[in-house]
Amino acid sequence: MTAALPLLQGHATGGVFAWRAGRAVGVDEFCRDVRRVAAALPERHHVFNRCTDRYRFAVGFAAALVRRQVSLLPPNETPDLVGRLVASYPDLCCLSDAPGAPAGLETLAFPELGGGAAGASDMPAVPAEQLAAVLFTSGSTGEQKPFPRTWGSMVRSAAEELEALGLRAFPGMAVIGTVPPQHSYGLESTLLMAMQGGLALHAGRPFFPADIRSELDALPRPRSLVTTPIHLRVLLGEPDELPSVDLVLCATAPLAPQLAATAEARFGAPLHEIYGCTEAGQVATRRTVETNEWRTLPGVQLRGDSRGAWASGGHIEGEVLLADVIELRGSDRFLLHGRTSDLVNIAGKRTSLAHLNYHLNSIEGVLDGVFIVPDDDGEAVARLAAFAVAPGHTAESLMSALRLRIDPAFLPRPLCMVEALPRNDIGKLPRESLTRIVAGP
Numbered sequence: 492m493t494a495a496l497p498l499l500q501g502h503a504t505g506g507v508f509a510w511r512a513g514r515a516v517g518v519d520e521f522c523r524d525v526r527r528v529a530a531a532l533p534e535r536h537h538v539f540n541r542c543t544d545r546y547r548f549a550v551g552f553a554a555a556l557v558r559r560q561v562s563l564l565p566p567n568e569t570p571d572l573v574g575r576l577v578a579s580y581p582d583l584c585c586l587s588d589a590p591g592a593p594a595g596l597e598t599l600a601f602p603e604l605g606g607g608a609a610g611a612s613d614m615p616a617v618p619a620e621q622l623a624a625v626l627f628t629s630g631s632t633g634e635q636k637p638f639p640r641t642w643g644s645m646v647r648s649a650a651e652e653l654e655a656l657g658l659r660a661f662p663g664m665a666v667i668g669t670v671p672p673q674h675s676y677g678l679e680s681t682l683l684m685a686m687q688g689g690l691a692l693h694a695g696r697p698f699f700p701a702d703i704r705s706e707l708d709a710l711p712r713p714r715s716l717v718t719t720p721i722h723l724r725v726l727l728g729e730p731d732e733l734p735s736v737d738l739v740l741c742a743t744a745p746l747a748p749q750l751a752a753t754a755e756a757r758f759g760a761p762l763h764e765i766y767g768c769t770e771a772g773q774v775a776t777r778r779t780v781e782t783n784e785w786r787t788l789p790g791v792q793l794r795g796d797s798r799g800a801w802a803s804g805g806h807i808e809g810e811v812l813l814a815d816v817i818e819l820r821g822s823d824r825f826l827l828h829g830r831t832s833d834l835v836n837i838a839g840k841r842t843s844l845a846h847l848n849y850h851l852n853s854i855e856g857v858l859d860g861v862f863i864v865p866d867d868d869g870e871a872v873a874r875l876a877a878f879a880v881a882p883g884h885t886a887e888s889l890m891s892a893l894r895l896r897i898d899p900a901f902l903p904r905p906l907c908m909v910e911a912l913p914r915n916d917i918g919k920l921p922r923e924s925l926t927r928i929v930a931g932p
Contacts, residue, residue: 495616501689511694522612529554537580542588546694562624619643647806649687651788665710667693668717713737721918751779771811850896877903
């Protein structure tokens with residue numbers, strides 16, 4: 492039996508765990524809220540935590556841990572996916588702080604919290620080997636797949652990220668995120684880092700640029716922004732002055748160096764990227780303006796064979812084959828060349844969709860864009876299609892710009908101008924969404 496690990500570490504006595512609705516929530520209050528919600532949870536083994544308020548999500552996640560229950564964190568709640576969850580986990584219940592609970596699923600409305608009542612509360616601890624959560628892939632390459640994580644693995648992951656980013660030097664740093672906590676990136680970089688690193692999470696998830704600026708401005712220093720390339724691009728696209736922060740963290744897709752440099756200049760802070768996947772969790776970091784090379788988190792090692800690159804060590808339980816084309820520069824350093832499933836071969840020439848998307852989105856005036864491999868009954872890819880959000884461009888002007896950047900074999904036919912791409916709330920394009928836009932109306 493391994494040791495039990497506390498829910499929170501690194502917080503000063505009487506310290507702040509969260510900022511919610513302009514009010515500081517202390518560590519003791521958080522512990523009392525966790526015990527109150529734990530007592531309210533029904534006798535189930537699995538809980539679907541769909542809370543949108545990040546503080547309530549944290550309380551629900553911790554309450555499930557205290558009750559020895561497993562949090563299921565699917566990427567969406569479509570009827571099809573909920574139906575498959577119920578079939579696979581028949582004792583599943585749902586914890587929700589919003590209306591419109593999934594049909595056919597027993598749902599507990601998030602209980603009223605007690606507010607800032609005085610008095611200390613003991614810190615709960617959870618066995619390291621306890622299964623804490625099951626995360627699911629986003630569906631960007633097909634059907635969602637489950638991946639279990641133990642509490643010990645999550646605690647180690649948070650410690651590795653804190654060390655890699657040097658965040659021990661910023662006790663009490665406020666963490667505001669534009670990504671949901673149900674996603675592995677949001678879970679690791681907004682919730683687990685706060686729980687295990689003495690940081691203070693922000694309960695909201697601002698979406699519009701004005702809301703992000705306002706919420707950041709209301710937080711004390713030190714403060715950080717955890718976001719995605721698509722959110723960052725929209726935020727930087729507005730001329731308004733941005734509040735100074737102490738760190739910008741970005742993930743879910745590689746970031747163009749030009750955008751990273753702009754972000755650092757506008758925010759007055761370093762920008763770091765996280766590379767990871769649901770299968771392994773976070774794997775590596777880089778400061779994008781300094782290098783295109785990724786360095787693994789402390790303890791994480793890579794090796795390569797004919798099948799690809801494998802990650803192990805540190806918080807990773809076992810060994811995981813990464814679904815990306817990776818050029819190893821050592822056991823702890825690598826270059827990223829795109830997803831294995833992104834590779835395309837046209838007229839004997841090879842490239843990746845990530846490479847093509849990078850060049851499309853680097854064209855001035857392109858707000859968003861993506862290359863698509865249409866379904867093809869033949870053995871070879873005959874053509875590519877692309878969709879772009881670029882209000883100041885025509886298809887012809889974009890094609891002219893692409894001819895200067897990519898091989899003619901990979902020019903899209905057609906190149907369609909659209910008002911928006913059907914991205915999900917972490918900026919990814921699930922496969923079914925791509926299929927719909929290719930099929931057209």
